[in-house]
Amino acid sequence: MKSVCPGCNFGCGLYLQPKDEEMIAxxxxxxxxEVDFKKGSEVNEGKLCKxxxxxxxxxxxxxxxxxxxxxxxxxxxxxEAGKRLAGKDAVFLSFGDSTCEELIxxxxxxxxxxxxxxxxxxxxxxxxxxxxxxxxxxxxxEKANSIxxxxxxxxxxxxxxxxxxxxxxxxxxxxxYVGWRKPRNLADKVILLSPSTWIKTLAELENELxxxxxxxxxxxxxxHPHVHPAQVKTALNLGKGNVLFLKPxxxxxxxxxxxxxxxxxxxLDNLISEIEEGNVKALFVHEADLIExxxxxxxxxxxxxxxxxxxxxTSRASPITEMAHVVIAxxxxxxxxxxxxxxxxxxxxxxxxxxxxxxxxxxVAEALGKEKIxxxxxxxxxxxxxxxxxxxxxxxPAYERKEYPAQSIEAQESDIETALVKVYTPFTWRDMExxxxxxxxxxxxxxxxxxxxxxxxxxxxxxxxxxxxxxDVADDVVxxxxxxxxxxxxxxxxxxxxxxxxxEEKEE
Amino acid sequence: xxxxxxxxGWSTKDEVxxxxxxxxxxxxxxxxxxxxxxxxxxxxxxxxxxxDAEPIITDSVDEVLExxxxxxxxxxxxxxxxxxxxxxxxxxIATVGKxxxxxxxxxxxxxxxxxxxxxxxxxxxxxxxxxxxxTRKMLREVYEIDxxxxxxxxxxxxxxxxxxxxxxxxxxxxxxxEEMGYxxxxxxxxxxxxxxxxxxxxxxxxxxxxxxxxxxxFVEVCSEKGIELLENAVNAGYIELxxxxxxxxxxxxxxxxxxxxxxxxxxxxxLPSIPDEERLSFxxxxxxxxxxxxxxxxxxPVCACGDDSKCTTMISELDNHKISLYHLIRFLHIMxxxxxxxxxxxxxxxxxxxxxxxxxxxxPFQEEKEYVAGMTLEKPPFFEVR
Ligand SMILES: Cc1cc2nc3c(=O)[nH]c(=O)nc-3n(C[C@H](O)[C@H](O)[C@H](O)COP(=O)(O)OP(=O)(O)OC[C@H]3O[C@@H](n4cnc5c(N)ncnc54)[C@H](O)[C@@H]3O)c2cc1C
Ligand code: SF4
Ligand code: SF4
Ligand code: SF4
Ligand code: SF4
Numbered sequence: 001m002k003s004v005c006p007g008c009n010f011g012c013g014l015y016l017q018p019k020d021e022e023m024i025a026x027x028x029x030x031x032x033x034e035v036d037f038k039k040g041s042e043v044n045e046g047k048l049c050k051x052x053x054x055x056x057x058x059x060x061x062x063x064x065x066x067x068x069x070x071x072x073x074x075x076x077x078x079x080e081a082g083k084r085l086a087g088k089d090a091v092f093l094s095f096g097d098s099t100c101e102e103l104i105x106x107x108x109x110x111x112x113x114x115x116x117x118x119x120x121x122x123x124x125x126x127x128x129x130x131x132x133x134x135x136x137x138x139x140x141x142e143k144a145n146s147i148x149x150x151x152x153x154x155x156x157x158x159x160x161x162x163x164x165x166x167x168x169x170x171x172x173x174x175x176x177y178v179g180w181r182k183p184r185n186l187a188d189k190v191i192l193l194s195p196s197t198w199i200k201t202l203a204e205l206e207n208e209l210x211x212x213x214x215x216x217x218x219x220x221x222x223x224h225p226h227v228h229p230a231q232v233k234t235a236l237n238l239g240k241g242n243v244l245f246l247k248p249x250x251x252x253x254x255x256x257x258x259x260x261x262x263x264x265x266x267x268l269d270n271l272i273s274e275i276e277e278g279n280v281k282a283l284f285v286h287e288a289d290l291i292e293x294x295x296x297x298x299x300x301x302x303x304x305x306x307x308x309x310x311x312x313x314t315s316r317a318s319p320i321t322e323m324a325h326v327v328i329a330x331x332x333x334x335x336x337x338x339x340x341x342x343x344x345x346x347x348x349x350x351x352x353x354x355x356x357x358x359x360x361x362x363x364v365a366e367a368l369g370k371e372k373i374x375x376x377x378x379x380x381x382x383x384x385x386x387x388x389x390x391x392x393x394x395x396x397p398a399y400e401r402k403e404y405p406a407q408s409i410e411a412q413e414s415d416i417e418t419a420l421v422k423v424y425t426p427f428t429w430r431d432m433e434x435x436x437x438x439x440x441x442x443x444x445x446x447x448x449x450x451x452x453x454x455x456x457x458x459x460x461x462x463x464x465x466x467x468x469x470x471x472d473v474a475d476d477v478v479x480x481x482x483x484x485x486x487x488x489x490x491x492x493x494x495x496x497x498x499x500x501x502x503x504e505e506k507e508e
Numbered sequence: 509x510x511x512x513x514x515x516x517g518w519s520t521k522d523e524v525x526x527x528x529x530x531x532x533x534x535x536x537x538x539x540x541x542x543x544x545x546x547x548x549x550x551x552x553x554x555x556x557x558x559x560d561a562e563p564i565i566t567d568s569v570d571e572v573l574e575x576x577x578x579x580x581x582x583x584x585x586x587x588x589x590x591x592x593x594x595x596x597x598x599x600x601i602a603t604v605g606k607x608x609x610x611x612x613x614x615x616x617x618x619x620x621x622x623x624x625x626x627x628x629x630x631x632x633x634x635x636x637x638x639x640x641x642x643t644r645k646m647l648r649e650v651y652e653i654d655x656x657x658x659x660x661x662x663x664x665x666x667x668x669x670x671x672x673x674x675x676x677x678x679x680x681x682x683x684x685x686e687e688m689g690y691x692x693x694x695x696x697x698x699x700x701x702x703x704x705x706x707x708x709x710x711x712x713x714x715x716x717x718x719x720x721x722x723x724x725x726f727v728e729v730c731s732e733k734g735i736e737l738l739e740n741a742v743n744a745g746y747i748e749l750x751x752x753x754x755x756x757x758x759x760x761x762x763x764x765x766x767x768x769x770x771x772x773x774x775x776x777x778x779l780p781s782i783p784d785e786e787r788l789s790f791x792x793x794x795x796x797x798x799x800x801x802x803x804x805x806x807x808x809p810v811c812a813c814g815d816d817s818k819c820t821t822m823i824s825e826l827d828n829h830k831i832s833l834y835h836l837i838r839f840l841h842i843m844x845x846x847x848x849x850x851x852x853x854x855x856x857x858x859x860x861x862x863x864x865x866x867x868x869x870x871x872p873f874q875e876e877k878e879y880v881a882g883m884t885l886e887k888p889p890f891f892e893v894r
Contacts, residue, residue, distance in 0.1 A: 002562065015562045022597055037807065037855045039583060040560025040640040047857040050801040159799045163859045166797065184796055394644075394656070434825055469826045 002038070002351040004340055006097065006333045007051035007058070007426035009247035010160045011342025013041025013393070014052060016334050016351075031056025033334070042394050043138065043342065049159035051426040058430065063317045063329035077328045078360045081284075081311045082367025084326060088309055090282035091115055091271065095225065096247075096255030097287040098357065099338030099350055100385075101378040103251070103258050105361035106286050108371055114286075116255060117225035117293075119267035120491045121232055126261060128236050128404035132223060133256035134345035135244030137396040142167045145216030148209060150202070150235045151179040151193075151493070152222050154186065156425050156481060158246045161220065162186075176212045178205060180421045180479055180493070181438065182472035192474045195419035195494050202234040203411040213238055222246045224424065225268050225293060228492055233407035241401050244343060248429050250333060251340035257385055268294055269490035275303040282309040286361075291319040292431045295422070295487035313360060318431070330357030337375070339382060339391055346396045347386050419494035420459050421479045422487060433482040438471035447502040456501035462486040463499075509735045514752035514760075516716060516724045517738075520745060521573075525723065529578035530713040533725035533747055534604060534630050537709070539572040540741035541602045547628055551590050551603035553579060558658050559640035563589045565601065575604075580661055583637035583693055585851040587612025587809040591621040602628035602737070606637070607704040608849035611882025612809030614706060615845050618885065619812035628733050631707025633714055635663055635767060636696030639854070646690040651678050695850030695863045697774035702767045703760075706883045708734035715752060715760030726752060726760060779867060792831050794865060797858035800825075804852035804862045805838070810845040810881075839869045844889040846870035847882040 005012040015036035024032055033056040039046030051058070065077035072080070092110035095117060096103065107114055121132065141147065141164040154162040165175060165186060177187035178201070191208065193201055206213065219239030223232060224247060235243050247253060256262070266274070268290065274280045283304075289312075290304070291297045297319070304310055304323055312324040315332040335352040342348060355375050362372050383389065388397050420437075427433035437455060449455065454465040457478055464486045473479045478497060480487075489495050518531030525532040541547045552575035553561040561582045566572065586609040595601055605613065610631050617624040644655040653672055660671040667679040668691070685691040704710050708731045715726040727749075729735055741747045782790050805811050805819065813819075819837040843866070852862035874881060877889040 002556070017564075020594060022594060026596065035806075036563060036584075036589065037803070038560065038562075039854060040556065040581075042641055042644075044857075045639070045641045045854075047855055048801065048803060049799065049857055053801050053803045053806055155797075155799050159801065159857050162797065162799070163857060166859050186797075436826060467826055470828045 001334075002349065003334045004250070004348050004350050005048060005052040005055060006250040007049070007055070008158060009096075009249055009252050009343045010043065010158060011340065011346060011348050012044040012048055012052055012160060013038040013348070014048060014055070016055070031060040033059055043346065043348075044160055047160065047163065049426065058432070059332055059334065061317050062332065063314050063321050063327060065329040066321070066324070066327040068325060074329065074356065074360070077326055078363050079367070081313075081326045081328055082364045084309045085282060085284065085311060085364065085368060088282035090284050090309065091280050092284045092286065093117065093271070093288060093290070094255060094286035095249040095288045095293070096252040097249045098251060098333065099336050099340060100251065100254040100258065100382040101338040101355075101375060102286075102336070102358050102361060103255055104378040104381055105358050105365070105373060107258060108373055109284070109361050109365040109368070111370070113264070114255065114259060115271065116252075116259065116262055116265050117268045117271070118223075118262040119265040119270060120227065120229050121223075122263045122265055124229065124233060124236070124407055125404050126263065127402045128407070129261060130399060130401050131236060131239075131241055131243055131404065132232065132245055134253060134341075134399045135246075135343050136218060136242055137344045138164050138244075141165065141218055141220070141244070142171065144168050144173050144218040146174045146176070146212040146218070148212050148217060148219045148238055149175070149177045149179065149183070149187070150219060150221040150238070151231050152220050152246060153179060153181055153183055153423060155183055156181075156423060157222065161246060174212060176209050178202070180423060180473060180477055184472075194474060195416040195421070195476055196414050198494070199230045199409065200411040200413055202230050203409040205234060205238060209238065217242060219243045220246065222248070224248050224252070226422070226424070226490060226493075230409050231493075233409050236404065237406050237409075241403065246343050248424060248426060253343055253345065254339075254341040254382075257341060267491055272300060272303045275306055278306065281307060283307055283311070285310070285312045285314070285320060285324075287314050287316075289314070289318040289320040291323075292483070293429060295483065295489060297483075299488070313357065315357070328360050330360055338379070341386065344396055345386070345399050346393065347382075347388060347391050348393055349391050416494065416496045418476045418478065418497040418500070420457065420484070420487060420497050421473075421477050421494045422484070423479060423481050423493075425481050428481055428483060431483050435482040435484055436467045436469055436480070437484075438473050438479040439468050440473050440475045440477070441470050442475045444468070444470055449502050453502075457486060457497060458499040459486045459495050459497050460488040461498075509729060509739060511729055511731060511735065514715070514726065514728045514757050515738075515749045516720060516752050516756070517727050517747050517749040518724045519747055524573060524576050527576040528725070529576070530716060530721075531723055531725035532576050533727060534632065534711050535573060535576040536746040537630055537737050537741045538602050538604065539569050540744040540746040541628060541737055542567065542572055543569050544740050544744050546736065546740050547600040547602040549594070549599065549601045551586060551601060553582065553584065553604075555579065558661060559644055559655065565589070578632070580636075580663065581638045581640045581643040583639065583850065583854055585609065585612065585807055585809065585849055587616055587849075588807055588851075590627070591616040591809065595623040595626040596620070598623075598626065600626045600628070602630065604630050604632060605704065605707060606632050606634040607701040608634070608699065608847050610704040610707045611701060611847035612849055614882040614885065615810045615847060615888075616812065618888065618891070621812050624885065628737055629707040629709075630737065631704030631710045631730070633703050633710065633712030634696075634699070635702065636692030636699065638690075638692055642690060646685065650680065650685065650688070650690065653678065693850050693854070694778055694861065695848050695853060695867070698771045698778060698867070699848055700768055700771050701880065701883070702764050703728070705730050708737060712760070714763045715756040717753070717756060726756065775871070779864060779871070791835075791865070795831055795835055795860060798832060798835070798860060799858055800832070800834070801857055803855040803857065807851040807855050808842070809847065809849065809851075810842045839866060842866070843869035843873045844877065844879065845881045
């Protein structure tokens with residue numbers, strides 16, 4: 001059946017087929033599903049990144065419904081969630097990893113207040129919100145005169161954007177990259193950021209990149225719960241509306257469209273502080289895992305333990321489903337009826353037929369005495385919001401974008417000399433990425449580190465030992481794609497490295 | 509009925525004949541095989557649009573009947589799809605397949621991925637498939653029609669013809685379209701196996717006389733299983749057959765040869781030789797954008813190693829080489845068996861023309877060994893290495 005990859009908000013189409021029972025045992029590939037490449041999909045022409053290719057592995061990991069740690073029937077979990085949330089002033093958190101219809105049901109349950117974790121962007125001028133929520137069509141990238149990549153690594157983070165950029169280059173487009181790791185030979189101009197001056201560099205890019213900016217320039221960046229507002233503001237300032245923010249969750253665009261603003265949202269850091277302080281006592285997490293998403297998982301776990309009620313509705317087993325008082329485990333995304341909206345605003349049918357997740361949200365809402373919504377009405381609301389009559393994967397709806405004022409960026413300098421820089425891939429967000437660090441050739445040569453050695457890195461008072469990979473990063477940067485246990489911070493791409501031991505010990 | 513004989517045949521059901529690419533024979537033979545229990549399942553395409561279809565393995569006769577018609581802008585690979593199914597467990601499956609699909613099936617059979625005795629293959633002649641999204645673009649920009657308006661496409665006399673809902677018919681020369689970068693996928697242009705005589709039946713419209721064009725399918729019986737398939741369909745009342753004329757048989761041969769000659773021309777154009785001293789830099793450049801997604805291996809019918817394959821165990825994310833061992837190993841490992849299906853190029857997110865790169869190894873190698881991959885169950889050259 002037709003499906004959309006849940007690995008990020010690119011919206012790659014594919015076909016999934018449940019395998020025959022007998023075949024599951026015979027097939028060398030794990031999982032109950034088989035991927036077929038959907039070459040007629042306008043978004044990706046059948047191409048997928050590693051996450052999409054290995055999707056059956058991801059889907060192999062299913063949550064089960066639980067109450068206080070014991071397995072229960074789905075209905076029982078839903079009922080229990082309603083009971084426990086009654087009378088509590090709960091916070092409802094979602095990164096948009098589900099259908100728009102479910103998000104509408106969640107919104108009803110949350111009295112219109114879904115927390116997105118995007119609080120760091122709350123002070124960006126409201127007029128720019130639409131440009132943050134929905135980017136320009138991918139096809140426009142191929143027609144661009146110039147492309148500016150702001151802290152987006154097409155090879156590691158959003159591989160499906162790469163081919164669009166390559167095609168643009170064939171048409172004579174010039175590419176500039178600003179970020180932490182040189183993107184091979186993709187860019188005509190590369191500005192590698194330095195930990196002590198990176199915000200200042202971003203603030204001054206308008207001069208540095210003057211030859212790239214202007215008519216026909218497209219700016220590509222990304223947007224997620226850890227993004228620093230300076231990065232988003234830079235992209236908005238340089239792109240002047242011609243921007244595309246790539247997002248790591250299946251339907252974060254849909255969530256942003258439905259929310260219309262993030263000005264009242266908290267950062268995840270703030271949310272956890274409020275749980276720690278006892279200001280938030282009940283939390284409903286929708287298709288997400290705070291423990292995996294936040295760098296400091298120990299802190300998150302401790303905070304979550306303080307909650308009086310933690311309800312998690314998710315189809316995927318992960319650390320948070322081990323802790324929740326109630327786990328509602330509905331169908332996985334591919335089985336759902338409903339739509340998602342991708343980075344460019346294209347509305348895509350997910351392909352499934354089930355609405356258990358949707359119904360669960362409605363039942364909990366009913367139990368709390370809130371308004372209920374029918375699936376078809378929720379679907380209609382989505383179409384209205386997007387401004388289309390029907391779902392057509394071949395067209396990008398027209399979105400109204402307002403002109404917005406230049407966003408001011410405080411050009412601070414810091415005393416950080418060497419930094420641990422965190423770069424997120426589709427695997428990082430689900431804690432499926434390997435733990436290793438990337439070092440510059442200079443660092444490796446000057447410290448005499450031998451292949452196979454582990455390097456000890458200290459930050460935030462902790463130390464970790466990691467294998468390394470030679471890469472095109474600056475000498476003052478230690479870059480990681482994985483969740484790394486010494487990292488702690490939420491809204492910053494980097495953390496101060498306090499000490500390093502270029503250890504001589506061989507790996508076991 | 510004997511192996512080697514050629515027939516003209518058509519579906520006895522009007523709607524299947526109408527919907528079918530030529531005579532609806534293929535659909536009817538598959539449906540009859542399922543209905544009469546010759547096979548348990550059938551692999552066909554489930555049409556979504558002119559540009560999209562999902563390969564399905566079904567036990568529903570209705571779904572098989574619905575699959576009638578050729579989709580030229582759906583370059584789907586059917587061999588891997590079939591290989592991951594149940595013929596190894598003794599289940600009988602009938603499948604449709606272009607020459608590259610059938611060749612892929614044979615290569616999979618050589619690697620114990622398919623049990624060919626349990627597989628009934630209805631082969632289709634093939635002049636080539638087109639990339640769907642590029643075809644949509646071509647329709648908008650060259651044909652100046654809305655892709656959604658297209659109801660039928662056809663290839664005749666070197667022209668690509670599209671028919672629209674309001675009855676318009678627009679034809680353009682395929683040569684000219686291909687010079688503009690549209691038309692068939694590159695690997696199809698230098699594909700040399702046009703009639704799948706390795707299948708149980710080889711079906712097409714070449715050799716169908718003018719008067720019967722669109723109303724009959726030309727079918728060559730290639731094996732005992734092919735006889736079984738046809739006789740079963742005749743007995744079930746699904747098809748009617750008449751012997752093909754000498755004239756038709758010769759006409760078919762002539763077109764086939766013309767296509768093979770054209771393929772030689774394209775091979776020279778698309779795969780020009782590289783001077784020795786530039787080889788390494790050529791491959792480094794071509795492969796520089798690889799993101800290591802593994803899609804090219806996943807779709808390749810010749811790859812059957814699974815997770816413990818030579819090409820993947822020798823690479824590590826901790827390495828950062830200018831050229832990956834993954835590719836170097838694959839180029840060599842499958843150069844005796846690549847069937848040039850183009851699936852690896854189609855699915856590459858980094859737009860690397862893997863199939864074309866592989867062909868630089870496999871075409872000369874297979875020529876030297878006088879081996880055409882995927883045509884028989886004869887051992888490929890590398891299997892003989894001790
Ligand atoms: C891409 C393509 C190119 C072809 N080129 C030629 C040619 O140059 N010369 C020639 O003589 N014949 C060619 N054929 C074969 C011809 O179009 C008819 O399929 C054949 O004559 C059988 O006709 P039918 O009416 O009996 O088939 P139908 O009863 O219409 O059955 C067609 C079968 O083909 C399958 N099919 C449709 N599209 C595809 C696809 N893209 N890949 C795999 N299976 C598919 C369907 O699932 C169905 O089972 C081509 C077929 C295809 C699919
Ligand atoms: S780019 Fe995103 S949507 Fe596409 S295959 Fe990769 S993870 Fe999935
Ligand atoms: S590779 Fe050959 S058989 Fe396969 S689709 Fe192309 S022309 Fe047809
Ligand atoms: S290497 Fe590519 S072209 Fe050759 S058989 Fe494999 S997928 Fe097909
Ligand atoms: S499909 Fe392309 S990007 Fe992926 S591994 Fe193969 S060559 Fe590399």
